[in-house]
Amino acid sequence: MSRTRQSFAPPVMEARRWLAGVDFPPERPLINVSQAAPVEVPPEGLRRAMAEASMDLADAHLYGAVLGRDDLRAEVANQWSAAYGGTIGAENVAITSGCNQAFCAALATLCDEGDEVILPTPWYFNHKMWCDMTGVRTLPLPVREGLLPDPDEAAALITPRTRAIVLVTPNNPGGVEYPSDLLRAFFDLARAHDIALVVDETYRDFDARTGAPHDLFTDPDWDDTLIQLYSFSKAYRLTGHRVGAMVTSPARLDEAEKFLDCVAICPNQLGQIGALWGMQNLAQWLAGERAEILDRRAAIAEQMPKLVAQGWELKGVGAYFAYLAHPFAEGSDVLAPRLVRDAGVLTLPGTMFTPAADPSGARHFRIAFANVDRSGIETLFARLASLGGPGWPLAPDGPSA
Template sequence: MTRASASPAEPRSAAPAFPGPLPAALAATSEPPVMEARRWIEGKSFPAERPLLNLSQAAPVDPPPEGLRRAIAEAALNDPQAHLYGPVLGLPALREDVAARWSRDYSGEIRPEDVAVTAGCNQAFCAMLATLAGPGDAILLPVPWYFNHKMWCDMMGIEARPLPCDADLNPDLAAAEARMDGVTAIVLITPNNPTGAEYPAGLVEAFAALARRHGAALMLDETYRDFDSRDAAPHALFSDPEWRETLVHLYSFSKAYRLTGHRVGLAIAHPARLAQAEKFLDSVQICAGQLGQIAALHGLRHLDDFVTGQRDEILARRAVVRDSFRQALPDWELMGCGAYFAYIRHPFAEDAETLCKALVDEQSLLILPGTMFCPQGDPLGPQSFRVAFANADADGLRDALARLADFSAGRARR
């Protein structure tokens, strides 16, 4: 049975007093949720018969395949340019290969000058948002939202306007229409983090049309596109010759090629927008790491079969969760399940964060509470959990469901 081990917890001591005034926007920004969850397991030991199952973070824990590691090592040893600054918007060969691959996959026309390589997808989001919104502007974020998107908005003085989702956890188009005043961008993630929902193509295209009518952008984060259960392209936005006027596409190489530590992501957008984003990138990191970019290029050219195998495995794990959930947890609700995530509703009066901490102590299981993905006061937050299941195999997932069932039975007996 494959079990996700706990990442090393950072040393934690009493927080020192901040030496001077702290900007209000930063002070009001929430703590990083994954780091907070790690502190729940800090210093704790777990019984041998029930080791820790860490399903809190959506990141592969296995190393890249050997061929990719060799490509990185060979570049590190033999390519002097791999240790220098590169072009701010990325290696030309990588931009060219991305443009060709995405044009094929989406039946559209994407040119190398439409592509910017970034130090991870979070940086792509931050850089592109800098071209779309500033203090006093608003963007729409479907709820539950990805917490780092919300945190960046808070730090930048941008209003993250909550957009409700329907029972299938798809963003509500009519509600979005009613909330567009002052909105400069709509942000969608599909397959979604944290819910796993795969947004229907027609819905994504309708949101693009909504953004266009209001002079806004659609920022479409497709970090998990390699694990979408649909065989066809998830949308037809790139087939529109005018896509550059509205669409900003984001992606991460971290998941498909297990390159989380190398930090390689990308944005695809109008070249004029990328030219403005270049100011941001040059001021923050100058360029994505060369070795990570070389690895991503190797992956695009040589690892299609590996990615297909990863997708098949993730879809098999999703099937285990879907097929076993109702029998294991008849009083719970599986609200969403796809890509790396299951989003579930618990039946208890206690709030999700209290329950998550109890799960660590009583079941050696670490998952994240919905309060990390919802605005304060939203009733869904205290009622829900995100389970990141990519780092547990089928047996591990059945074990996780069994632990939740044991936890539920124990609560029922109280």
Template sequence: MTHPTPVNPNIAAAFAPPVMEARRWLQGVSFPAERPLINVSQAAPVDPPPEELRRVMADAALNRADAHLYGPVLGNTDLRDTLAQSWSRFYGASVGPERIAITQGCNQAFCATISTIAAAGDEIILPVPWYFNHKMWLDMQGIAAVPLTCGPDMVPRADDAAALISDRTRAIVLISPNNPTGAEYPAETLAAFFDLAKARGIALIVDETYRDFDSRDGAPHDLLGRDGAEDVLIQLYSFSKAFRLTGHRVGAVLTGAARMAELEKFLDTVAISTSQIGQIGAEWGLRNLSDWLAGERAEILSRRAAMQDAMAQTGGWDIVSAGAYFAWVEHPFRIPSNELAQRLVPEAGILMLPGTMFMPEGRGKQHLRVAYANADSAGIRAMAQRLADWQP
């Protein structure tokens, strides 16, 4: 394709958004009523927020003039205060609102954070399989993504990361529970990465988008209370999964207060402020929806169990890891996963993403990501049966 005006070569070289690419596989394909499409491609709630929350947001839209105005660049004061209190209770560590920035979703939290840390030519260590939007942002900024191979349990090791650190390394990025593998990183793993980052003078970014659906009770780590956390640790969070606010784009960054001035520059330039109605909803949810969220977590954990049970009956399809919204599965065929995923759409009525979308070129051919959070137990069993029945 030719362009009439110049195009940023970093943008042009970045791969297309994987979820959008997969959706295009549906074009021209019909699914009979007796075998409807099972879509396990995207990790986002498809149901709206609970009715009480929607009423609060609707009332704000009707009756609060400030709900339609720009807000503070770093986020509304009440949301930052409430989130600071929530984090302090959850992690058993003191967190002040001056250490929190509210962003337009967790993707923007990542982009803003990276922009305060690294520039073109620098390096960021990403465990593989990686979350594709993280890789895309680094590519578009001319920042090298250094792949860190995980162990067979899909958990990365700090000793392996230590060997990858160079004088251009600016941060290590971890996601737990992980996207795309679902792996829940042990507390000792996160502690080892923290110690490594602190010793080498780099940042540790921990994306906790799926924290509310961790199968373990209580805080999954103690990093926030460790000496040096304000300088080393950066935590990212999303309200999209917790309260089904995907369309309202509300996320957060928790970091040292000194980084806030740099984050404010990025956020003011890119968005000015996060959606007021989304922030109002998130703040109300933090104060009122803990029991509801506990029920959501229980349902996700039940679907994880259903996924594990159903896939055990498929004969050859193996779950490598599973947790929160995802399972990372290994298929039994010689077909590369990018070809297999496309064939499963018309031939099995299943849409899932191939492992090649989450790995450096040439890797991931034997794996696929299943985002099972939007499929109920019956749907998960139906998917597993279709996989068991399918032959190349």
């Protein structure tokens, strides 16, 4: 069996197929909350900087360093050192073709076929897909109260073949922000077992907390355990330019370079130029983007009473996501295509974020609200609250945990 047959179809692409043949009248347009990616173009200044680089910089069109442009690596190191209160050098930073590639590169340096990685569930589906396609065994770690994983339960899963624990904060799909002391507990656990802690902080720019979200970089030897992943796509609307980062030890980046040289040779040059310009010029603009996302998060909480009255539960909310438990008798995998037809809402079922045998997936939906403003959120919740009747029977006991 081929490697790709070991995994499932890309969930977002599968969900888009549910739109085929469905008409959305002007009075009820589609509300698409299926994908966590900004759809607006980058700010004009950033686009202009990229356009000028395209015209004026010859190296913008050439192969570059496999680990990324020196100036962008240095800028990440400087800003991260200031933000986290630690010591991070340019030699600790690699620029990748998006954060997904950073994850793939990290696992390539960690795992052989048959090795194990611990993923809290619900998980980010691309992490699971890559493990499947590389022969890495995934150890599911079900989350508990507040959608938070338990370090003690993770410790019980560790075997001699375990190579890493992977955390996403703010979380995709749950939206929750992991407390600093929880990240420290996982860091200490990983170090004690000589495995890596991979922390995907794709959505760090939209964390509701002020100050550093954790203190892991303050450890003088942080890079013997920590691998941090990041995406410029969400902060600067650079999704189509594929620019991400991996922050870890220079020795691990030497290994990652081998992988990256074979799959992309170098990150997109214009995307890197845009990311650097954004980091150096868009702090105030990005603060406004964060404020808007936090306002939408508040709107979710304000609208929830409409759904609570119908038996829904809000399990987590933050960054781009809300994770909702529904009250219906059928599973979310069956109901999600029906939502398109009956409510004009495209969203992803929890089954796309959990193991096939995990019943919790069928009780949940992920709502990605980055492209839905306050008015759209109000309309979304009104449509969900109106569901019922034939085809939408309630479960006897409502949603389960």
